[in-house]
Amino acid sequence: MDLYPSRVSDKPSIMERKDPVVHRNNSMRGPLDEEQLSFYEKNGYLFFERFFSGEEVQVLRDELRRIWETNKHSDAKEIIREPESREIRSVFAVHRDYELFRQLSRNQRLLDIVQQILGSEVYIHQSRINYKQGFSGKEFYWHSDFETWHVEDGMPAMRALSCSISLEDNYHFNGPLMVIPGSHQYFISCVGETPEDHYEQSLRRQQYGVPDHDSLTWLVEKHGISTSTGPAGSVTLFDCNLMHGSNGNITPLPRSNVFFVYNSVENRLVQPFSGQKPRPEHIATRNFG
Amino acid sequence: MDLYPSRVSDKPSIMERKDPVVHRNNSMRGPLDEEQLSFYEKNGYLFFERFFSGEEVQVLRDELRRIWETNKHSDAKEIIREPESREIRSVFAVHRDYELFRQLSRNQRLLDIVQQILGSEVYIHQSRINYKQGFSGKEFYWHSDFETWHVEDGMPAMRALSCSISLEDNYHFNGPLMVIPGSHQYFISCVGETPEDHYEQSLRRQQYGVPDHDSLTWLVEKHGISTSTGPAGSVTLFDCNLMHGSNGNITPLPRSNVFFVYNSVENRLVQPFSGQKPRPEHIATRNFG
Numbered sequence: 001m002d003l004y005p006s007r008v009s010d011k012p013s014i015m016e017r018k019d020p021v022v023h024r025n026n027s028m029r030g031p032l033d034e035e036q037l038s039f040y041e042k043n044g045y046l047f048f049e050r051f052f053s054g055e056e057v058q059v060l061r062d063e064l065r066r067i068w069e070t071n072k073h074s075d076a077k078e079i080i081r082e083p084e085s086r087e088i089r090s091v092f093a094v095h096r097d098y099e100l101f102r103q104l105s106r107n108q109r110l111l112d113i114v115q116q117i118l119g120s121e122v123y124i125h126q127s128r129i130n131y132k133q134g135f136s137g138k139e140f141y142w143h144s145d146f147e148t149w150h151v152e153d154g155m156p157a158m159r160a161l162s163c164s165i166s167l168e169d170n171y172h173f174n175g176p177l178m179v180i181p182g183s184h185q186y187f188i189s190c191v192g193e194t195p196e197d198h199y200e201q202s203l204r205r206q207q208y209g210v211p212d213h214d215s216l217t218w219l220v221e222k223h224g225i226s227t228s229t230g231p232a233g234s235v236t237l238f239d240c241n242l243m244h245g246s247n248g249n250i251t252p253l254p255r256s257n258v259f260f261v262y263n264s265v266e267n268r269l270v271q272p273f274s275g276q277k278p279r280p281e282h283i284a285t286r287n288f289g
Numbered sequence: 290m291d292l293y294p295s296r297v298s299d300k301p302s303i304m305e306r307k308d309p310v311v312h313r314n315n316s317m318r319g320p321l322d323e324e325q326l327s328f329y330e331k332n333g334y335l336f337f338e339r340f341f342s343g344e345e346v347q348v349l350r351d352e353l354r355r356i357w358e359t360n361k362h363s364d365a366k367e368i369i370r371e372p373e374s375r376e377i378r379s380v381f382a383v384h385r386d387y388e389l390f391r392q393l394s395r396n397q398r399l400l401d402i403v404q405q406i407l408g409s410e411v412y413i414h415q416s417r418i419n420y421k422q423g424f425s426g427k428e429f430y431w432h433s434d435f436e437t438w439h440v441e442d443g444m445p446a447m448r449a450l451s452c453s454i455s456l457e458d459n460y461h462f463n464g465p466l467m468v469i470p471g472s473h474q475y476f477i478s479c480v481g482e483t484p485e486d487h488y489e490q491s492l493r494r495q496q497y498g499v500p501d502h503d504s505l506t507w508l509v510e511k512h513g514i515s516t517s518t519g520p521a522g523s524v525t526l527f528d529c530n531l532m533h534g535s536n537g538n539i540t541p542l543p544r545s546n547v548f549f550v551y552n553s554v555e556n557r558l559v560q561p562f563s564g565q566k567p568r569p570e571h572i573a574t575r576n577f578g
Binding site for chain 1: 424428460461509510536539540541
């Protein structure tokens with residue numbers, strides 16, 4: 001049964017979330033206190049300033065540079081380029097292909113927190129490094145990740161979260177992550193159908209699964225907007241259904257981050273709810289463990 | 290003699306400013322104290338929170354809406370539209386064509402401050418209303434206004450300033466004005482020549498008089514970036530040579546502002562330093578008073 005139908009109607013609609021946000025489970029105790037859990041429950045995100053040290057960040061940044069250099073002319077499917085240039089925008093499946101990021105995805109301090117929120121063992125549903133260049137970094141329009149993962153990947157319920165590790169200092173002015181706190185409590189059903197193999201374009205520029213203006217205005221009037229700013233090494237955890245996006249960046253200060261999506265092992269993918277064929281393994285993990 | 294050559298070389302260069310920033314003149318005393326004058330001198334801008342009241346702003350906003358409505362299908366040269374749509378982006382010469390904005394441009398509290406900084410009587414070199422829509426508002430790339438006014442309009446020296454009156458609340462996340470404090474002390478000479486009648490395109494999307502990446506990086510490393518945020522009715526005054534720009538805006542919150550450029554009567558326009566014909570009167574006033 002499809003609890004969250006989307007891209008099936010020509011009218012957008014807003015429905016209430018049907019899953020818990022924090023999956024409390026006494027056998028999955030963890031480092032977050034009640035205040036942090038309540039904040040996450042209410043707002044849909046948590047921010048940890050300097051979760052990783054300057055030295056740890058430098059190692060990751062060096063590895064990022066190496067990966068960028070190596071893949072400059074690669075036509076591997078894991079490499080996504082900017083819509084209007086050959087610049088690399090994202091590299092997918094880094095937890096699978098690069099030892100350093102494999103280790104990072106299994107960082108125990110991080111896992112303890114993630115498993116406490118999701119109330120079970122977890123696995124990596126998707127991973128990538130994003131690079132937003134200075135001067136002409138493009139915006140990421142508003143979206144709920146879950147909408148896409150549900151429709152295109154067959155993720156049944158809202159029991160996943162994203163972890164964004166910033167590799168650069170994030171300021172208000174260089175296109176930081178913006179979230180609508182509390183928006184994870186609503187599912188915005190988007191209009192339009194999804195074309196086959198749509199993902200090859202959508203990773204470069206989103207055209208389907210785009211929330212409508214009225215719903216976004218309603219959410220922002222109700223809940224406002226928060227931006228995730230702070231020094232490199234900071235971590236933002238956010239619910240899979242939190243509405244988020246980021247503005248472009250004309251400043252000389254580039255942004256890059258590592259992005260891990262953790263899904264509960266009790267929320268394994270089924271057939272995509274679009275009825276279409278699943279997206280490939282480097283975008284949505286089906287085989288693990 | 291051209292004190293500030295630009296668009297004449299194929300290499301960018303940085304030179305020091307040759308004009309005072311505050312033109313101290315005992316016969317032009319005004320309301321700013323020494324601390325404010327020093328701040329302006331050093332940083333190139335001043336911010337006045339709630340310079341105009343909520344009621345005053347509402348009247349201006351109503352008039353803006355009326356002007357937008359009236360000009361929806363107008364092909365008047367004063368109306369500038371978005372590069373990728375028919376949406377109105379700016380309306381020029383509002384101090385000339387609309388009584389309310391004529392009065393606003395002569396607001397005595399404002400004029401006293403402007404004349405104190407420029408040390409002389411002033412006139413309006415250019416005026417406009419800018420409207421940056423929500424969801425898809427486009428960025429304005431970095432530029433020094435003076436570079437354009439000098440090359441394309443024949444403004445001889447740096448003795449002018451811009452006054453931006455915000456008609457909406459400006460947040461960090463809806464594409465507010467960004468400035469590089471202190472950048473007004475340097476003139477960035479841009480590369481390339483200016484085609485004839487270039488302005489018709491440049492008001493929609495800048496292609497000439499664009500500072501290079503290295504110079505911008507140098508300025509930002511040296512001076513950082515400040516953003517002008519605050520409630521509607523706030524006023525930002527900034528030097529004609531201050532490097533500024535703004536990011537795009539995917540939030541539902543639109544931005545609009547009234548923009549007056551005051552030039553000293555002792556700095557009247559001469560022939561454009563590009564050697565080309567001057568831009569029209571609604572963009573650069575030659576006949577006044």
